[in-house]
Amino acid sequence: MAQSPAIMVQGTGSNVGKSLVVAGLCRLFANRGLAVRPFKPQNMSNNAAATLDGGEIGRAQALQARAARVETSVHFNPVLLKPETDIGAQVIVQGRRFATSKARAYQSLRSSLLPMVLESFERVSGAADLVVVEGAGSPAETNLRAGDIANMGFAEAADVPVVLVADIDRGGVIANLVGTHVVLPPRERERIKGFIINRFRGDVSLFDEGMAEIARRTGWAPLGVIPWFGRAGALPAEDALDLDRAAARTGSLKIVVPRLPRIANFDDLDPLAEEPDVSVRLLESGEAVPGDTDVVILTGSKSTIADLAALRAAGWDVDIAAHVRRGGRVVGLCGGYQMLGRTIADPEGIEGTAGRVEGLGLLDIETVLEGDKTTRVVRGAHAESGAAVAGYEIHMGRTTGTDCARPFLRIEGAPEGAVSADGRVAGTYVHGLFTDDAFRAAFLRAHGTQSDLSYDATVDAVLDGLAVHIERAIDADALLAIARGGQTSTASAP
Incomplete structure (x- = not known):
């Protein structure tokens, strides 16, 4: 040719x-x-x-x-x-x-x-x-x-x-x-x-x-x-084999991430791992969520229901519930957001056997895995701080429930995501949020940590x-x- x-x-x-x-x-x-x-x-x-x-x-x-x-x-x-x-x-x-x-x-x-x-x-x-x-x-x-x-x-x-x-x-x-x-x-x-x-x-x-x-x-x-x-x-991770490098930096704000078998879009963590005052630690199965953890992040997953079962098998559901009771925060991204709800239903068997499973129950939401796959680039604002956000969505499913009345983001004016009544648990379908300097700075500031990092400029350099x-x-x-x-x-x- x-x-x-x-x-x-x-x-x-x-x-x-x-x-x-x-x-x-x-x-x-x-x-x-x-x-x-x-x-x-x-x-x-x-x-x-x-x-x-x-x-x-x-x-x-x-x-x-x-x-x-x-x-x-x-x-x-x-x-x-x-x-x-x-x-x-x-x-x-x-x-x-x-x-x-x-x-x-x-x-x-x-x-x-x-x-x-x-x-x-x-x-x-x-x-x-x-x-x-x-x-x-x-x-x-x-x-x-x-x-x-x-x-x-x-x-x-x-x-x-x-x-x-x-x-x-x-x-x-x-x-x-x-x-x-x-x-x-x-x-x-x-x-x-x-x-x-x-x-x-x-x-x-x-x-x-x-x-x-x-x-x-x-x-x-x-x-x-x-x-x-x-x-x-310092460049976005391509492969799950690259995940361990996220644990290399130490800092006063302690973030832990359960490493699930079908973890997806884990480059969401990269900007946080570059922050000098942030420690991002990946937990392997058998490791407990440390008592001094500030934030637990549940990342995206290619098989949400299977990864939720793996999370329970590792005992992390109990650890995360205890973390919230101690006053800790939890953020769910995409599949992690779905896990935080009361139920996940898969009536068409998209992820395997059709059925319905109980979620972690930390957000008053329900997810149904059906319909066309959503794949889009988005822009909007963080509902709490007003900080501008830019990211993307890649997911299947619809999530509804009482906590959606407290959106995490507003995308093109529409509410997106959910926040618990006490504000300690939040979820969103939007990936790439932490790449945005304004949102990341607002997120870290809410946890008592300052950010002067220009992530995009760092990647280009x-x-x-x-x-x-x-x-x-x-x-x-x-x-x-x-x-x-x-x-x-x-x-x-x-």
Whole structure:
């Protein structure tokens, strides 16, 4: 297909830093004046973002769009898998719910999605000087190659050259790259034009011989070694594997977050974790809510009823009730908001078996999981302080009840969310609230803590720093030449 220059960043495995490298490349080339667009054919994440065109994409692609200085679009991530169980996921196609599929069934379904993936890529490419594409997992998972749309299946169909990223911090980086070369068929080996080593700690020159060895064995161009980027934790979390970093900061205001199995949109916590006077602690199953906790936050969930059962199994329902009796506060976000009510009904079996369960009973509300999925970007104000808010909604269900007469927010003039009669418990469907400096400052001020943090400015500064960090580490001109179809000389593979 006719298209703008593009490069696909694939990895030797999951969580090797592909998303961060793509974000850095988007900002790097945007700073050079290019119209850059991110693209990920298939993502798997419960951390989603609402787009201005009314759909949802992976949170990583929203961050990459920000890095490229463009508005989000459903076409940046045409297939998003949102796990609901260990073997099944909701399938989002071009921003809309398409199906719910078991893992084995999806292997057959995904090849039928390729035309829509290519349609989205063509739309994205048409508006760009450069498209930076992110793969998923690893192309070396050859058992998943048939019908693949995430890695080489897409790269071949769209005729996009590939650069491979490997994480040296994990160890075995030479074997990871050379092993990938060994298992790939010749045509796919040839599509890989170069490689990048990521997350190096120490003196980069100590790996010069390693770079030469990989190049000799693969024939791929050694494009550079990216040192460890310490400020990555200030960027919105992409994966549940990144959650632990939220606990790194300590502060006088103590916030705890039960870590539920299907936790979703957990990047809501990131701005709070950046506050110097706030401590955000994630509780694992078996840990009690500490007695000195100020605020408990129940985050979003991909399976509210199942996560509510997990919360009870961990004993957190008892802990949270005791926390409220001691005068503590509780905030529920989306699925967490639904859990706070008296009941959750699922008459259509959207989350599994149809039925009705008791909630935590901390808000006088009831939720019914039915109807179309709500996905929208919103603006409004915090009902109590009047502080402006901006965020997004991604949820199914309707929530009604007495406490809704005391809304947490007003969105475009309409009441949204609920607050208990004593003001200690509140819930909302709106994600991204704490990103807004005015709301976050008002929220913290109500708990005796001041905020001087400009979160958006912090994220942009970190993205600029990441771009400089990567540009110093790799041959960006050679990478751009590969995207434009140029040739990069390499050692010959044996």
